Amino acid sequence: MSDLPDAARQGPKPTGRLEEAEVVAPSRWKTIWDADISYSFRQSPVAMGAAFVTLVMVLAAVFAPLVATTNPFDPSSLNLMNGFSAPGVPNAFTGETFFLGTDDQGRDVWSTILYGLRISLFVGAMAVAFAMILGITLGLLAGYLGGWTETIIMRVADVQLTFPSILVALLIFGVARGVIPIEYRDQMAIWVLIIAIGLSDWVQFARVVRGATLVEKNKEYVQAARLIGRKPGAIMLRHILPNVLSPVLVIATISLALAIIAEATLSFLGVGAPPTQPSLGTLIRIGQDFLFSGEWWILFFPACTLLALALSVNLLGDWLRDALNPRLR
Template identity: 45%
Template sequence: MTIALEPVAAARPQTPFQRVVSDFCESRLAVFGLVLVVLSAFVAIFAPWISPQNPFDIAGLDLLDAKVPPGTEASDGKMVYWLGTDGQARDMLSAIFYGMRISLSVGVVSVLAALAIGVVVGLVAAYAGGRTDAVLMRIVDIMLSFPAILVALILLSVMGKGIDKVLISLILVQWAYFARAARGAALVERNKEYVEAATCLALPPGRIVFRHMLPNCMPSLIVIATITLARAIALEATLSFLGVGVPVTQPSLGMLISNGFEFLLSGRYWISFFPGVALAIAIIGINLAGDHLRDVLNPRNLR
């Protein structure tokens, strides 16, 4: 008696995107980091709607509630300060939500702008070569030879406080990282056959660089941008803590930590502690997710 066996359907091969998602989900640390990033982004985006209080509304603040500990009910009985209040009677939970909004906004905008500038400089240097490459890379070397915090401090001491000033300083201290990385990735692509073929077809250099070479350089640049985002948020917090970053009227997480630093010795730990925890959550989440992206976006996994 012969038993006919039905053919087993072959498993469909995964696309590069599906492999990246699958590899990313296999790491618990990466997923945990992504959850922290999503939580931080959610708080930042929806801060005006989920905050119990508008910390920028001076008319809504009561100085009788200044520096009260966590879990204290407001003097008017309308709300509970779950994380306490600061010296200006601002609800710390609401201030943290708005502070996360400012910190993430400054970090994301500065990194995207620095990425755009650095990519253009790096790709042009790699494709042009010769004297153009030498001049651009010497400028990059000069920028990378100085500590970022020192350059930012000097720039802000000249320009003054303000979110726009912080953005300019962060862009100026970060673009060189992307330029160096973009040039290294572009040099690898420069000698490949598809670039030589495009050159033989007399395609415009701009089209070759930005339409053909740039997409193949993006995986490594995305990883660097993710890590740089965490660094930018930490750098902005440091500048604000030192008093040269965002103004007091627009407190970021670093400014909130600075505001509570003088009260630590008096036992009012919550004014600095909870903003510090929120800052650590955002930075740790970005670092965990970005570190695993370095592995899953390896060019070998994208083939």
């Protein structure tokens, strides 16, 4: 070897200063803006459009009392004479104009849609949250503990998967109706709906979380935590859970669209939200009665709303799945 200055020969004690020069901490906002996921969002007109539609609908639902022209469920504000007003045409008796028309009882369709959207979104979101909590918990337990715990949880999941989820929801709904006293039924209907849809939907969360947990639990950072005597509960919650959440996020978004449709289906079948608290599905069922008598708007506008909501949430989920998949990037 050739002659070297002493410093190079002995190898100075590592300082690492030099390597640090590469990493300059940018501001938080810049970090978020530069992240791959936000870049992918800005590059996708579909995702931006879907997000916009979803956002508008959520805002409209949340602020329904402010946006709606009337409160359709306050009997004092209703005038039966306004019934069957066509969209944008002044009513023959009262001269009032409703730009989306009214239904048989004179309720403003625009307002019923806003309030229906509220119920639909609430039920959908709560059902997904319930399914998510249940599925993540069971999936983590099955994946991390293995053995009999895993066998029992995953076999139950397999059995449930062989039934269509709407059938499972119907079954749970039916059982709940039998158990709950009649005077509470309407009051509890929304919650029964949430539990029925949630219970029919936990399986896919559990499966995905179990799969991801099986991968993560063999990684060395989990072994390092076991080594220092961390309890299984702490390892699952603090180490594994944060690392299995991105696929869960994708499923949750797509599940939200499915849950909204499931709720609408159940309500359309007459076993969901009661007419006193109509969701979009209930509105469609009501509107269906008048479809062939020419009052198309009672069905058409709620149906369009449901379609737009389910479609945009689903598109958002599709985009999220692609954006979070490193292989497609």
